[in-house]
Amino acid sequence: MTDIPPRTLFEKVWDEHVVVPETPDTPAVLYIDLHLVHEVTTPQAFDVLRRRGLAVRRPDLTLGTLDHSTPTTPVRTLRDLAVVGESAAGQVRRMQENCAEFAIELLAFDSPERGIVHVIGPELGVTQPGKTIVCGDSHTSTHGAFGALAFGIGTTEVGHVLATQCLLQRRPKTLAVEIEGPLPAGVTAKDAILAVIGEIGVAGGTGHVIEYRGSAIRAMGMEARMTVCNMSIEAGARAGMVAPDDTTFEYLAGRPRAPQGAAWDAALARWRALASDPAATFDRSVALAGARLKPMVTFGTNPGMVVGIDEPVPETGSDGRFRKALEYMQVSPGKPLTDTAVDVVFVGSCTNSRLSDLEQAASLLRGRRVAPGVRMLVVPGSQQVKRDAEARGLHEVFLAAGAEWRESGCSMCLGMNGDTVPRGKLCVSTSNRNFEGRQGVGARTVLASPLTAAASAVRGRIADPRELFDGRGEERH
Amino acid sequence: MQPRTDIEPLREVVSRTVVLPQDDIDTDQIIPARFLTTTTREGLGRQLFHDWRYRPDGTPDPEFVLNRPDAAGCRVLVAGNNFGCGSSREHAPWALLDYGFRAVISTEIADIFRGNALKNGLLPIVVDGDTQRWLLAHPGAEVTIDVAASTLELPTGRTVEWPLDAFGRYCLLEGIDPLGFLLQHAARIDTFERSRSWTP
Ligand code: SF4
Numbered sequence: 001m002t003d004i005p006p007r008t009l010f011e012k013v014w015d016e017h018v019v020v021p022e023t024p025d026t027p028a029v030l031y032i033d034l035h036l037v038h039e040v041t042t043p044q045a046f047d048v049l050r051r052r053g054l055a056v057r058r059p060d061l062t063l064g065t066l067d068h069s070t071p072t073t074p075v076r077t078l079r080d081l082a083v084v085g086e087s088a089a090g091q092v093r094r095m096q097e098n099c100a101e102f103a104i105e106l107l108a109f110d111s112p113e114r115g116i117v118h119v120i121g122p123e124l125g126v127t128q129p130g131k132t133i134v135c136g137d138s139h140t141s142t143h144g145a146f147g148a149l150a151f152g153i154g155t156t157e158v159g160h161v162l163a164t165q166c167l168l169q170r171r172p173k174t175l176a177v178e179i180e181g182p183l184p185a186g187v188t189a190k191d192a193i194l195a196v197i198g199e200i201g202v203a204g205g206t207g208h209v210i211e212y213r214g215s216a217i218r219a220m221g222m223e224a225r226m227t228v229c230n231m232s233i234e235a236g237a238r239a240g241m242v243a244p245d246d247t248t249f250e251y252l253a254g255r256p257r258a259p260q261g262a263a264w265d266a267a268l269a270r271w272r273a274l275a276s277d278p279a280a281t282f283d284r285s286v287a288l289a290g291a292r293l294k295p296m297v298t299f300g301t302n303p304g305m306v307v308g309i310d311e312p313v314p315e316t317g318s319d320g321r322f323r324k325a326l327e328y329m330q331v332s333p334g335k336p337l338t339d340t341a342v343d344v345v346f347v348g349s350c351t352n353s354r355l356s357d358l359e360q361a362a363s364l365l366r367g368r369r370v371a372p373g374v375r376m377l378v379v380p381g382s383q384q385v386k387r388d389a390e391a392r393g394l395h396e397v398f399l400a401a402g403a404e405w406r407e408s409g410c411s412m413c414l415g416m417n418g419d420t421v422p423r424g425k426l427c428v429s430t431s432n433r434n435f436e437g438r439q440g441v442g443a444r445t446v447l448a449s450p451l452t453a454a455a456s457a458v459r460g461r462i463a464d465p466r467e468l469f470d471g472r473g474e475e476r477h
Numbered sequence: 478m479q480p481r482t483d484i485e486p487l488r489e490v491v492s493r494t495v496v497l498p499q500d501d502i503d504t505d506q507i508i509p510a511r512f513l514t515t516t517t518r519e520g521l522g523r524q525l526f527h528d529w530r531y532r533p534d535g536t537p538d539p540e541f542v543l544n545r546p547d548a549a550g551c552r553v554l555v556a557g558n559n560f561g562c563g564s565s566r567e568h569a570p571w572a573l574l575d576y577g578f579r580a581v582i583s584t585e586i587a588d589i590f591r592g593n594a595l596k597n598g599l600l601p602i603v604v605d606g607d608t609q610r611w612l613l614a615h616p617g618a619e620v621t622i623d624v625a626a627s628t629l630e631l632p633t634g635r636t637v638e639w640p641l642d643a644f645g646r647y648c649l650l651e652g653i654d655p656l657g658f659l660l661q662h663a664a665r666i667d668t669f670e671r672s673r674s675w676t677p
Binding site for chain 2 (some may be wrong): 019020024025026027029031033034040041043044047048052054057061087088090091094128131136137138152153154155156157159160163164165166168206207236266267270321414415435436437438441
């Protein structure tokens with residue numbers, strides 16, 4: 001064993017899954033341990049299997065859910081969910097037929113375990129350290145928070161994994177992102193990852209797998225680490241990972257699909273060996289001082305166009321796109337965003353829809369009201385999150401404040417299910433993409449943390465959450 | 478045994494060009510998200526560049542380049558800088574292919590779009606600024622794209638190379654799609670599964 005050179009977390013997971021090594025002419029064949037499938041990026045892949053007479057190689061390593069084009073309007077029973085639009089309904093029906101035909105378990109509308117694909121994997125305990133995990137969705141990087149190698153794939157590749165449980169991949173490079181803590185009060189994991197993207201740029205991670213390291217990351221709970229890894233793709237990275245530790249193991253212990261008994265002990269021994277060796281080297285590294293981070297807000301039309309909430313929007317950017325983005329956002333350079341009027345506030349998406357995210361938003365809304373004229377949607381990431389939040393009474397806080405409390409789904413993150421931001425309106429959103437038109441044709445998106453989103457809902461303008469702290473304990477996030 | 482395949486071998490594209498000079502054409506412009514509820518890959522060509530191609534009342538905008546008579550039959554799209562950024566939706570190359578394009582030329586093509594395009598037999602051709610400027614200034618120029626040599630030849634006789642990795646070239650020339658290639662490794666995958674020290 002001693003002749004193995006020091007390796008990073010990524011390299012250990014990669015090496016263990018190489019079926020056929022890469023050559024200058026051909027990519028590696030990489031084995032996939034978990035394939036998550038949803039209704040939008042799979043129907044054409046199932047068609048390929050049918051056309052070529054192929055079976056799903058490992059239905060037992062494949063898990064389906066409905067999330068992207070599913071409605072989140074509150075219903076009495078989950079069977080009442082009517083999908084908005086005929087085409088979306090057809091897509092949902094096709095997903096049900098495909099999963100039945102190919103013997104894949106589907107967490108459908110009536111499943112209490114349904115939710116956004118990147119929320120339910122961890123919640124159920126199928127997301128585990130050391131696994132390779134893929135899904136036809138770029139935010140699959142979320143699962144890297146557990147020390148899994150997890151990344152998004154296109155529909156053709158969904159077909160590859162269904163048929164062979166493998167993918168053709170060139171080995172990416174490694175990038176260490178070190179954040180030394182602690183994070184100041186009011187600064188969350190979302191702010192940290194927005195600051196990272198602002199620092200390295202939206203293409204800064206291209207061709208790399210990021211490993212998030214440092215005391216600020218170690219101090220984070222699993223949900224915060226998921227928020228960080230979720231947005232790796234927004235920095236252009238293939239994936240993001242955090243070495244598994246006791247926080248990880250505590251989160252997984254007892255989850256319905258985590259290993260149990262002797263299998264748990266064996267898994268634990270294996271997982272403990274995954275962390276990067278002390279002498280391992282990365283192709284690149286970047287360091288951020290956690291103590292200097294602030295609540296962050298985006299001002300432009302990509303997640304790299306981001307400033308501290310009390311900092312002025314820059315006067316110049318590198319190219320013509322910068323001006324165009326400011327015009328689209330109707331933002332003036334040289335001033336902070338904090339006076340900008342808000343029309344919609346969205347708390348949700350695979351970035352920030354877990355219990356701790358909702359608790360953060362609720363902590364600022366308790367005893368307060370959403371400002372007149374502002375529509376606030378709170379969309380839990382899964383039915384489980386919804387139940388947990390309701391058990392803690394968070395829904396009452398949101399409803400009393402005048403916010404909407406919805407069924408789980410992607411909702412206003414991409415506006416495929418009818419939840420959209422009207423043209424020209426400004427939405428403070430806890431999601432991950434602020435592209436032109438992402439939340440609706442002509443919608444203006446400002447990405448922020450759940451704390452900043454809640455503070456902005458209360459003030460009716462983009463607001464620094466720290467202004468609302470009144471010693472009730474919100475500062476301990 | 479030659480694996481069964483979904484794509485035809487592609488050695489050469491000879492065609493006039495259509496020019497869309499905009500920079501940063503992202504996947505939401507190529508195919509807006511509201512059309513992603515489809516369950517097939519056919520027919521997406523009708524929604525290609527939808528919000529540019531059709532007026533709000535649904536009628537084709539006669540000013541838009543794809544709606545002009547001389548665009549018919551063109552298989553090569555010349556775009557401004559940085560083509561294809563945004564989401565991982567494979568619907569973007571499907572829409573271009575369904576419309577009839579076999580190649581897109583730009584100075585920069587986003588990673589995920591590039592990979593998705595190649596897997597579907599759409600050539601992502603990255604050229605230098607001079608070549609692109611010439612192409613933008615000469616809409617309808619007849620170009621010849623050679624896959625084996627990965628070159629692009631202009632009617633002026635000027636020939637430039639574009640980057641194509643060995644595996645991509647092999648798959649295009651032989652009409653081997655990566656799934657066929659993977660299926661050839663079935664025995665190695667069996668062995669891998671049997672020899673693992675743990676099971677997922
Ligand atoms: S919440 Fe948004 S980013 Fe996440 S999976 Fe759904 S659509 Fe994608």
